Amino acid sequence: MKYKFLLCFLFLGIVNLPAQEYFPTNSGVKTTNTNYTVFKNANIHVDPTSTIEKGMFAIQNGKITAVGKSISIPKNSVIIDLDGKDIYPSFIDLYSELGIKKPERESGFGRSGQYEASREGFYWNDHIRPEQNAVESFSYDPKEAGKYHSGGFGVVNTHIPDGIIRGSGVLVALNPNGTEGDRILKDRSAQYLSFDKSVKSQQSYPSSVMGAMALIRQVYLDAKWYGNGNATNKDLALEAVNSNQNLTQIFTTDNLLDELRAAKIGNEFGIEYTILGSGFEYEKLDEIKASGATYIIPISFPAAYDVEDPFMAEYLSLAEMKRWNQAPANLKMLAEANVPFTITTKGVDPAKEFKENLLKAIEYGLSKEDALAALTITPAKIIGQSGKLGEIKKGALANFIITSGDYFEKDTKIFENWVQGEKAVINTMNTTDITGKYDLELDGKTYTLDISGSAEKPNAKLETKDV
CATH class of the missing domain: 3.20.20.140 (Metal-dependent hydrolases)
Structure with a gap:
């Protein structure tokens, strides 16, 4: 009886072992990141007719694991605050x-x-x-x-x-x-x-x-x-x-x-x-x-x-x-x-x-x-x-874009495009926009600094300001 119980215990242990990669690697020991990534404070366009304002969603292993107004944040999660940015399905x-x-x-x-x-x-x-x-x-x-x-x-x-x-x-x-x-x-x-x-x-x-x-x-x-x-x-x-x-x-x-x-x-x-x-x-x-x-x-x-x-x-x-x-x-x-x-x-x-x-x-x-x-x-x-x-829902692939606002507006930018939980950066998300006109005082003189272009590619022009 003890022998049968031991065999059963070993069998259950084998069944519950995590899946292992069988591909060889030349870069040393291969590790798998099983952490969650949680996005919060996002306007989530779940599908063409449903939007969650200031919502949250989590991804792991290339899939969406939870989405809602508020979700339970798993341990060992990487948390990204999107600060009101918009999420659409890729x-x-x-x-x-x-x-x-x-x-x-x-x-x-x-x-x-x-x-x-x-x-x-x-x-x-x-x-x-x-x-x-x-x-x-x-x-x-x-x-x-x-x-x-x-x-x-x-x-x-x-x-x-x-x-x-x-x-x-x-x-x-x-x-x-x-x-x-x-x-x-x-x-x-x-x-x-x-x-x-x-x-x-x-x-x-x-x-x-x-x-x-x-x-x-x-x-x-x-x-x-x-x-x-x-x-x-x-x-x-x-x-x-x-x-x-x-x-x-x-x-x-x-x-x-x-x-x-x-x-x-x-x-x-x-x-x-x-x-x-x-x-x-x-x-x-x-x-x-x-x-x-x-x-x-x-x-x-x-x-x-x-x-x-x-x-x-x-x-x-x-x-x-x-x-x-x-x-x-x-x-x-x-x-x-x-x-x-x-x-x-x-x-x-x-x-x-x-x-x-x-x-x-x-x-x-x-x-x-x-x-x-x-x-x-x-x-x-x-x-x-x-x-x-095509949807932001539990069980779907983690395919989504992060935008600066309503995608269907001319000036809206795509910051990142995530596919199967992997990020492609299109525009830097946290770039500070410093475009505008500034007054500079140097050696008793006043100058006008005109920064034009975009946040990612600014152009600067310095001129003496008329008194």
Whole structure:
């Protein structure tokens, strides 16, 4: 009996041992920081419609452990007083190519047309590449990730932009200090499609959008037939199509008519596409709404046209002028029509143009609540990460930005962007702003010291003051 009791005791002790790292390290003994970090006196935007004024939250091991007006502070906590600053969930971009090398045309292409597939064991058309997995090609790029950090983004869904059926994407947390393994949230996050052929093949078919539509339809029919066990040969591409059916389906388009064409295919086969839009959905809003699809909307608005030269101005069409005038209202009109959408940085610099264009959309009527939803809870839901991303709540990843005030105001700064509990500093949080004009008295003379610029980068000018 004593022997059995001892064995039971030892077993329980082993079960309750803390998890241990098994990766070797060349820097001596590896230690794990299990302390809590507690943020207090923050205006916490829990989600697009809920805010806790002067609230608190705690994080540990990359996750949020508590949030509220007042929380119990665990022992050994690092306490950060935010002194009234604002907290938002870090943003999510569902359409990215971050960390993926741009596909290049392979050498050896001749001038004669290619009609047969060049790969054995795969589908008869080289432009169908569902077996591609972005996780196998992904490499974290700190410089590009830094641009996303500056824009407020903590997670991107990246993919290989090549082919008509492009394979699976990978959902990546932009953890500034983590390992590649830490950053991968879902190694097969979505299936990507387009009407564009692969640059890796010279196979001539399809030669039009209509042909690409027919090819996609044929792939779906063949995959169903193959899945029913009717084939005698092995087709790795069709197996991948069937394997990817349960993933989010993201369809890349580059114009309004192609959006509707993609939605039509989805409706024919009962597939709910999330479609990368053009930014001009307002032009066919009724049809966009009737499609039933979800949209990923870029906010790369047309630049103002130079009409100083009256002869050059004659070449501008009314349609072009209307697009320049109305495109910033696109998001507002989608929201009013209850069309589900997210916002992407595609076509703009995440660190520079993104917020400027987003504020322009708000100026044209998009509500702040709808804007925040399109950057947080909506993409989290589409990619199957509700409760884990896009909210400041217990159990969610510690992905959040610290701002100087209302993010959707022009002069508001992002101080820090935390991803999986790791901090990326965008602007120094405790810099004292000394800009202004000062009187200096020296050797009986009075001088004016004019400090302009910003708190982070001040410029000084000293002049003799007129008496």
